[in-house]
Amino acid sequence: MPKMSEMTVQSAKNVAAPDAEDLSLSLDSLNTLEPAHDILRYGYQPLSPFFAPKSVAVIGATERPGSVGRTVLWNLISNSFGGTVFPVHPTRTHVLGIKAYSSITNISEPVDLAVIAIPAQKVPEVIEQCGAAGVKAVIILSAGFREIGAPGLALEAAVLQAARQNHIRVLGPNCLGLMCPNSGLNATFAGAMARPGNVGFISQSGALCTSILDWSLRENVGFSAFISIGSMLDINWGDLIYYLGDDPNTHSIVIYMEAIGDARSFLSAAREVALSKPIIVIKAGRTQVAAQAAASHTGALAGSDEALDAAFKRCGVLRVNTIDELFNLAEVLGKQPRPRGKRLTILTNAGGPGVLATDALIRSGGELAPLSPKTVETLDTILPPHWSRQNPIDILGDATPERYGAVLDVLAEDENSDGLLVILSPQAMTQPLATAEQLQTRASRWTNKPLLASWMGTETVRPGEDQLNQNRIFTLPFPDTAAQIFSLMARHNDNLRSLYETPSLTITTGSKTQSVQSVLSGARQDNRSLLSEWESKQLLQAYGIPTVQTELATSADAAVAIADQIGYPVVLKLHSHTITHKTDVGGVKLNLGDSSAVHRAYEEIATIGQPGDFLGVTVQPMVSRHGYELIIGSHVDEQFGPVLLFGSGGQLVEVYRDRALGLPPLNTTLARRLMEQTQVYQALQGVRGQARVDLDALEALLVRFSQLVVEYPEIKEIEINPLLVSAEQLLALDARVVLHSSAMIEQGLPKPAIRPYPGQYVKSWALRNGLDVTIRPIRPEDEPLMVDFHQTLSEESIYFRYFHLMKLQSRVAHERLTRICFIDYDREMALVAEHVDAQTNKRSILGVARLSRLHGLNAAEFGMLISDRHQGQGLGSEFLTSLLNICNAERIARISATILPENRGMQHLCKKNGFEIVRNFDEVEVYYDF
Structure with a gap:
């Protein structure tokens, strides 16, 4: 197959495009990365050998009871x-009357799935044998891996x-x-x-699986599938969510769930699937004691439970507290x-x-x-x-079926x-059936x-x-449980709807990256992780977050001079690279009304801490606290990376604990x-x-703050407390920033659980x-522009793109455009060509x-x-070149599409860019391997 180097991909921008190049492509799925044309034509789901194998080998098969x-x-x-089952045993010729093989390599027929039930120490060797036998799917039932510590981790490695060397997917161990x-x-x-x-059903606990089964x-x-995922050495939540x-x-x-594992994979898969199929999770470890128990059991670290809640909300997953709720909601x-x-209407024949x-x-x-x-x-x-003449509607104990109807x-x-x-409460005259x-015959009137x-x-x-139940009307034995289930359904729907509400256009004033880099570089040169308040406010100002005027003074006379210029009353705060909570050590002096008060406050602050802690003071105007004090912050969670916090601020923030977490x-x-x-709120x-x-x-302000967090992963913690808000102003009175250590930067900084906007793919171009x-x-806020765009399309363009006409x-x-505009940049990359009219500023x-x-698969389809x-x-040619460049940057191994036979212009364009073309009776497949 043709290969294209990065240089060739970049130079493809200069390829002359044919006149018909801009006709549309289909996005029909081609689930393949295999070179064989038959696989390309018929598709391939990489987890199919687990769920639909034609042959299974049991390595460790025996007749020993139990x-x-x-x-x-x-x-x-x-x-x-x-399917065919092959027992594998080192010495026996038959197991349970079935011919056995001493090794999987001795089986002459293809094996789709191997189930391994042998001691952990022998598993790596057996995986090699599976690779030699051409097995692509393995379930490892064996214990004795990460849960036993360092030796088990080495075995897992x-x-x-x-498995990776032999292209084998692994469930377990x-x-x-x-x-x-x-x-x-x-x-x-x-x-x-x-x-x-x-x-x-997917469970991280095998023991819970057997209990749920009973x-x-x-x-x-x-169940359509009943899966024990184990330690998630290879196959994780995201893989299985995609498959299901x-x-x-x-x-x-x-x-x-006991541990989320690869958070980005889980969130990416859940965000896609939750729109069409509900995903309900019960997560062990809500309390700290339970979290430690779960970590000990699975060998994984437990993250913040509040951060997990925020992550579930962000991807449309419904979290429940009990197993009963779990399956009630699923049903x-x-x-x-x-x-x-x-809003629920309750109809009953009994008041209680x-x-x-x-x-x-x-x-x-x-x-x-x-x-x-x-x-x-x-x-x-x-x-x-x-x-009753109100809701609940009590139609009395003698209610007949006809009265219900x-x-x-x-x-x-x-x-x-x-x-x-x-x-329905059974009373002497009640007729349950x-x-x-009566309810069944009227169910069709409640389809929405x-x-x-x-x-x-x-x-x-x-x-x-x-x-x-036979007619798909969900029943519960107790009405209070039914009402609670309805509330959970409503909450789930509200969360999904809010995730895909079209946001207003976020116009971000260009951040002053040079000033941010200057502050961060200065801190790194001094080998310190704590920024001073003055430095922290420089970062906020660079992102358009208003801060109170803050001036540095390194002497009492300088502090007085600045106060005279600002105007009294003023505030003096400790300026330090080592002390972070200034109020706790007496490093904040408020409401200083004259020069003598400023001089005296400076001398008092200068005595705080150890030698080197005091570097001077900041002088700020005394701002009237009219309004509300809020806190906005971010910290790095072990599993989700940066997590945002918003809530009531001020000195009692830990007491009130009125806050919410979200993911940037x-x-x-x-x-x-x-x-x-x-x-x-x-x-x-x-x-x-x-x-x-x-x-x-x-x-x-919150949007700009989140951009600061994701654009500068060097920031470990950042906090604005208080952020003073009123009808007249928003003003950051104090700020604190802690950076990651140099060692952490060298090892690799935490990534956001949700990929931020890929600004590196923005470029200017001319038709x-x-x-x-x-x-x-x-971007999500492009939805109104996409509505206008679709009004400019002919029926031919729509037909070439979707293979059928669409009104x-x-x-x-909106439901369709959410799929187009609200995308996960880890999973999809949609490019738009936007023009802004110079006279009207219309986009x-x-x-x-x-x-x-x-x-x-490490492959992608395009359209x-x-x-x-x-x-x-020339826009079609430029789009195709841009997509090839993105594949190269994202290390995607194959790009493919399906084209109608009459769309010859697009076929010619793909051929000129090095695509392989496979012609079928009613469609044309094009693909390119990097």
């Missing part, structure tokens, strides 16, 4: 798995090296294995096979739509259960839906006079409600709202409950959501005569007609090019779409 090797082999041959109940594959040493279903059999819960996201049999994903989200809001449900609803953050006057008026005509018809028309909970049938049911009781209500980078929408999680909107704070300006454009990665209304729907997008990584009026101007 052994792992015997149990795995028996599970494989006693279920409906239709040897296993990983052998120290795991239970995996099941695919729908196909009958049971490659575990569990005592039973899970039921088939639509829930993909529970699921009792509760009739089915693509699996049509999986409707929801539930996870038991209900698989059966019912997410609620549009948090309705009150219990209401209490649980309010405690968990939900609301009772108000009944509209029309609804109340209509219900008055069909219900007995003593009905009539009320359900009325409630279906009430727009005030976001969901319905129907409660007939009432369930979740419909929950609580048939209270046991055997007397069982027929009705079974009827509802932020846009204006994410900044607002961060603020909304705090108690002080209510005050910022104006209370008790206080004017409303300029929240838009505060949003922009052939001289029109200036900026080619840059897409404008569908193309510009417009002329074309879009997209590069999408293929799941589990482009260019406005009809700007085709034939």
Whole structure:
């Protein structure tokens, strides 16, 4: 295949493009990195050998009762798995009546999956043998790796090296294995096979897997996949989330997690999949004691639980506290739509259960839906006079199935409600089955709202409950649990919706990078990690964050002179490179009204600390504390890198503990959501005569602060406390910055868990007609521009791009454009060509090019779409060259696409740039290997 050096890729910018070059490409998936044309044509999912193997070898198979090797082999041959099973034993010729092999290399037929159940010390050698036999997937059940300390870590390193050299993917070690109940594959040493279903379950604890399995059999819960992930030596959460996201049999994903491992991989996968399939996580280690226990068990370090919460919110994952909630939500989200809001209507035939449900609803953050006057008026005509006349709607203990049905018809028309909970309490005249049938026949009228049911009781209500479950109406035995589940669904939907709200355009004033670099370089030259307050404020000012005027003085007379110039009263603060919390040591003197007070304060501060601690003072005007004191900060989490903090500030910040955490980078929408999680946010909107704070300006400040954090990873900690905010101003009164040590910088600085905006791919360019454009990665705030862009496209361009026609209304729907504009730059890179009209300053997008990584492969697919009026101007050629350069920079090994046969111009352009072309009957595949 053709190879292209970096120099050749760069020089491709000068290649002359054909007239038809700007016709569109398809983005149909080509899951392949293999050179063979048949693999390219038919696609390849790298984890398929784990979940759909045609042959399995059990290395360590034995007939010893109770052994792992015997149990795995028996599970494989006693279920409906239709593939071939090969026992591997060093001395036996047969195991459980099946021909055995002394080594996997002696098996003459291809082996898709090997399950290893031997002592840990022998595993590296066996991995080498698997490589020689052509095995691409291995499950290591063996324990004795990182959980035993340094010797185990060394063994893991040897296993990983052998696996990488032989292109083998590894699940485990120290795991239970995996099941695919729908196909009958049971490659575990569990005592039973899970039921088939639509829930993909992943657990880091093998012991919990067996407990969940027992529970699921009792509760009739089915699984599309049942996976024990173990120590995650190779395959991690992200790999499995991607696979289950693509699996049509999986409707929801539930996870038991002890450590997140590769945070960036998890967040990237979850952000993509959570939009289409709910991901529900129960994470062990909320308390410090439990976190230490989990770390000891898995050999992994536990990170901040609050940071984990922030990460889950940022990627659309729903976190729960109990196993019961975990599977209840997985089932209900698989059966019912997410609620549009948090207002629930409760229909009951008994007052007590309705009150219990209401209490649980309010405690968990939900609301009772108000009944509209029309609804109340209509219900008055069909219900007995003593009905409750409010929500919960108590239709009394003698309610017949027909009364339930009539009320359900009325409630279906009430727009005030976001969901319905129907409660049935078995009384002498109650008919559970007939009432369930009334609910079932009306379920189609609730397609846009979740419909929950609580048939209270046991055997007397069982027929009705079974009827509802068979018709995808989620039932729970207790109404308070049902109400709480609804609130969790509403919270999940609200979080997803807020993640993809279109932010306002973030106009970032160009940061003064030279002044920032000067401050950081000075600190490194002095071999210190603590910046002074004056230096810290220089960083803030460089990013447009307003600070109180701060001047340095190294003598009492100089301090007095500065105070005279600023005007009294003033504040003096200790200037030091070693003492960080000045207030704690008496290094802050407030409200100094004249020169003698300034002179006296200077002399007092000069006595603080040890020799070398005192370097002078800063002199600042005494600012009126009218408004609210906030804190904005960032610290580095062990697992997520930089984490942002926002909340109530001042001297009692640790006492009030009113704060929220978020992951950088932020846009204006994410900044607002961060603020909304705090108690002080209510005050910022104006209370008790206080004017409303300029929240838009505060949003922009948070965005700029997050940019400072991600653009300068040398910063270990940064804090503004207090940030004084009022209707008139935002002002940083104090700041503190701690840098990473020189040793840490040499080892490699922590990276943000979410990749920031890739500004290195922004460049200026001109079309052939001289029109200036900026080619840059897409941003979420580009959504309105993308709506305008789609109005410039012809049907032919749309057909060439998507292989079918698509109405404008569908193309510009918010739900679709979120997929286009809200991207994860680790997973995708979409470039836009933006033109700004010099006279009107109107911005417009002329074309879009997209590069999408293929799941589990070091390969990407690409596509482009260019406005009809700007085709034939060289933009397609420039886009393609830019994508090739990005692949080179990101170390992507293959780029590919599917093109319609009639799109000859694009085929010619790809050929001129070194692409290999494979022609099929109804489409053309193009690919390029670096």
